[in-house]
Amino acid sequence: MAENNSCAFRTSIGGQALIEGILMRGPEKQAIVVRDHEGNLVEKVEELHLIKERHPFLGWPLVRGTVNFLDSMVKGVKALMYSADFYPEDEAAKPSKFDLWLEKHLSSKKLEAMLVAVATVVGVGMSLLLFLVLPTFITGGILHFFPGFPLWGRNVVEGVLKIIIFMIYLVACSKMKDIYRVFQYHGAEHKTIFCYEAGLPLTVENVRIQPRHHPRCGTSFLFVVIFVSILISSAVFGIWPITNVWLRTLVHLVLLPLVVGITYEFNRWVGRSSSGLAKALTAPGMWMQNFTTNEPEDSMIECAIRSLELVLPNEKGQDAW
Template identity: 45%
Template sequence: MPKETVKRITTIGGQALIEGVMMRGPKKTSMAVRLPDGSIDLSVLSTPSLREKYAFWKLPLLRGIATFIDSLRVGFSALGASAEKSGLEDDEEPSKFDRWMQEKFGDKIMNVIMAAGTVLGVVLAILLFFFLPTLVFNGIELLAGSGIEGWRSVVEGVMRILIFVAYILFCAHMPYIRRVFEYHGAEHKTIFCYESQEELTVENVRRHSRFHPRCGTSFMVIMLLLGIIIGFFIPFTNPLLRTVVKLLCIPIVVGIGYELIRICGRYDNWLTRIIAAPGLWMQRITTQEPDDSMIEVAIAAMKDVIPENGEDIVGGCGCAK
């Protein structure tokens, strides 16, 4: 089965949207995009995983960190590839800034833009999810007294979750992001269909659920919840110092979160259903019902990563094998 559904790709090029999905199988990662002319284009993203290159990355906890790093690497490559396919040209006259960027960076302009966007995104995430909650709690503590110190990790964790949910809800109201979520739903339905060993047709895929226990959304929610637990063991109250320690703890949270998602995908009992419940609830926002054309793209990506010998047909979901 595909090991991981990494990212949905929506690139704006002029008036056209390049939309598609990416499936990561045991042998390769395939990106299928719907081109402006209506055809489906398939690309293989050749990025060997860390677990394939180094055996120690297959160990429990470490494999989660390796998968997270691989997801970022492959996702970055996919965004670059989708930008190239979009053409990124329109009929408008380029601005002075556009011309300066082109003269300064030439063919590397897209890499520069994506790198700058990545850096800004990381900085914003650190400020919103790590620094701001600590700063706000310190302000509350000044007003309420030191007696609430024992609630610091819980309050900070709840604030992070609220920020995350608010951000997702805000994005969900953007028309092109909603289409991203619809492609996300197409991915999950297609993976469920394949895991049920049914023929990959639009009719069969459409019947399946769009909620998957090993989705990246569930992984993010579990990381936020684990952050609350780990926060109890961080003694610092200074916003900057506490933020640094939390950042250093991210590999631990990623490793544990991956193992929990992996367990939820392999076993179905009351405990795994409790663990998976918050993530499945969030998927009501991050996945939407797709149309048939989106399902066709997801099927194309899926078929391209299925090994010929069918070695990956086992139970479970495709987001973390």
């Protein structure tokens, strides 16, 4: 496999794997490309209107991280739902009474907005429960039997549990049959972006030989979020000792926007840096992509190439990272 350590260009274009498709997001547009049952590529392109254009302060460093994360999550959920419509689980299944009631009382747009909102809240809530609340409560339960346990030790145990739970989550997802193909599309997305950054023609042959691990991947982002949260919470609890589980959980939640903001700025730096330090700091997150990216089929690469082509800016270099 080719190593792409010296990219000719670093792009801000990023993507997300979908069900039999890919979402690519550029500086001006986002594109969803899905391969349907007949094997045809179905394209959907939308103009992007960033909230920071109306509210410039939301584009400030440390603030923009949380804003962009939530915006990407909402758009990602919409794209995932769009791709899922091409592959319903059971076409013969009859809609439930609740489904019929929703269709009767809500317009398609309102129904979609409600489903996206619910899915986003559930997704964020599950992430907070797994990677923030659960480690805090498990640590509190264990250390309840060790009243003299030092506070710095509590922080270490809590941090280790966060990483362990994250690893279990990644491994469990990677073992799911249906998710395997989604992770193949994830690999296709990374390889295509690498090919574009290297200045090579976007062909299946050129994309196929690229690495499938990218430093700006969402997997790496989540790992860094966990790691940064460990550092910040350790510093805060070192200054303000808290042992009450509920209060510690509340402090974690309050600190979360700062954690996401710092992680976003970190990702921006490593995304455009080729230094040894940047490579060393991103190594753990890159390794974890072994669980969330798989080698893609050529048909998946074709899908990734098309989605990238659709979001390329009119002016060359406008998407520079």
